[in-house]
Amino acid sequence: MKDNNQKLLIFDASRCTACHYCEMACSYFHFKVIDIGMANLRVLVNPDTGQRDVAHCLHCDNAFCLEACPTGAIYRDEATRIVRINPMKCIGCKSCVAACPVGVPWFHAAEGAAKKCDLCDGDPQCAKYCSPAAIRVIDRNDYRKEFQIIGGGSRE
Amino acid sequence: MKRYIIYLGCMIPMRFPSVEKSARLVFADLGAEIVDLDGYTCCPDPVLTRLAEDEFSLALSARNLALAEKLDNDLLVLCNGCFETLVEAEEMLRDQATRARINAMLAKDGLEYTGKVRIRALIDVLTEDFRPGEIAQKLTKIMPVKVACHTGCHMLRSPQHPKDRIKILEDLTVATGFEVAAYGRELDCCGFPASIADEAMAMKLLITPKLDAVKRSGAEAITTGCPTCLYQLESNQVAMKKLGSDIDLPVFHILELMALSFGHSPETMGLELHRSPAKAFATARWGVSQ
Numbered sequence: 532m533k534d535n536n537q538k539l540l541i542f543d544a545s546r547c548t549a550c551h552y553c554e555m556a557c558s559y560f561h562f563k564v565i566d567i568g569m570a571n572l573r574v575l576v577n578p579d580t581g582q583r584d585v586a587h588c589l590h591c592d593n594a595f596c597l598e599a600c601p602t603g604a605i606y607r608d609e610a611t612r613i614v615r616i617n618p619m620k621c622i623g624c625k626s627c628v629a630a631c632p633v634g635v636p637w638f639h640a641a642e643g644a645a646k647k648c649d650l651c652d653g654d655p656q657c658a659k660y661c662s663p664a665a666i667r668v669i670d671r672n673d674y675r676k677e678f679q680i681i682g683g684g685s686r687e
Numbered sequence: 688m689k690r691y692i693i694y695l696g697c698m699i700p701m702r703f704p705s706v707e708k709s710a711r712l713v714f715a716d717l718g719a720e721i722v723d724l725d726g727y728t729c730c731p732d733p734v735l736t737r738l739a740e741d742e743f744s745l746a747l748s749a750r751n752l753a754l755a756e757k758l759d760n761d762l763l764v765l766c767n768g769c770f771e772t773l774v775e776a777e778e779m780l781r782d783q784a785t786r787a788r789i790n791a792m793l794a795k796d797g798l799e800y801t802g803k804v805r806i807r808a809l810i811d812v813l814t815e816d817f818r819p820g821e822i823a824q825k826l827t828k829i830m831p832v833k834v835a836c837h838t839g840c841h842m843l844r845s846p847q848h849p850k851d852r853i854k855i856l857e858d859l860t861v862a863t864g865f866e867v868a869a870y871g872r873e874l875d876c877c878g879f880p881a882s883i884a885d886e887a888m889a890m891k892l893l894i895t896p897k898l899d900a901v902k903r904s905g906a907e908a909i910t911t912g913c914p915t916c917l918y919q920l921e922s923n924q925v926a927m928k929k930l931g932s933d934i935d936l937p938v939f940h941i942l943e944l945m946a947l948s949f950g951h952s953p954e955t956m957g958l959e960l961h962r963s964p965a966k967a968f969a970t971a972r973w974g975v976s977q
Contacts, residue, residue, distance in 0.1 A: 545848075546848070548843070549881075552734050552840075555735075555738075556734065567881070568885075578891060578892050579896070581900075660734050660737075660738070663840060663849045664843075664844075
């Protein structure tokens, strides 16, 4: 069931400077390292055109990662609607890595478990440290309105 | 008489004293008094220090702001990173519980933050407090140089859209007598933070395409209002040259360009501390003043 108060990340490419602070903040929050390869979101930059995008988790209603997980390690926190991974149940099969259309889940080889965005337990660090506010946290209601402006289409 | 408390941050006194000197010359020429903030510390860094230790970071910022409050004027911030750090600290300290907690720490130093100091970025002060005519009056050595502007990420922490923030530096550059080179990558980061995480990626995806675009635009120099971006744009040209690049553009802080256009000699500004050919370029164009 859709929860209109569910918090989501929204990205506006017209504000992004491609500084990669979001990835650095994410990796530090989750793993206490500054390593953009260990972030739960990805800044994608085309060096030829300058075009950029951020691949971030949408905590989908019908989450492909959750559906693909054979062990139930991926679950939805019903209070916040955040889609999370229980590392103790993850067997490292990478089904979620293949299933996500955005490419958010990644495999943490040292831990032997998949990782994905958990919205930093309600205070997403990527948005907090984004100087031009290219990444923001908004609720699902506003997401629909803003996506039409930024994304040029409707996700209804 | 306009009066500002100057916040230099770390990078300017440590790495670019020419920017501090330019600030003192430019504001004196514009008839404004600069007051030093004695005892200030690092702002600190708007991202890494805060990530590592939020409370410590906030206490340092609050201490700097409390020192500024005692002087009772606007705080003029010459560095993008310092500007964002202090503005964010101000936002966080609006929460009364947070403010009380931080003030308990500051009390040991005999200080208190009350929230009355106004934190202002250099480019905002120069465009809001001085009419273009006031700057134009001081231009004694206008050089027809085509300049590419780089505003820098931390200056974008504002209710204004980044594109409008970028225009402020461009307008200031025009007001100082230069032609602005449009190069299409004005919004792109200088690559400083990304270099901390992955130097090769930063050079490939950010710095090289940005500097290539600047070069293609026909710009003869680059200007910025941020000492860290200045450092990054210069030191990466040095690194790129080792990899075969022929880009060798002088990079100036906007205050240095203003000081030069106001007639100050490139010989005495300390431009030799730049890693880009800033001094050679300035001497060739502006010469030695009498």
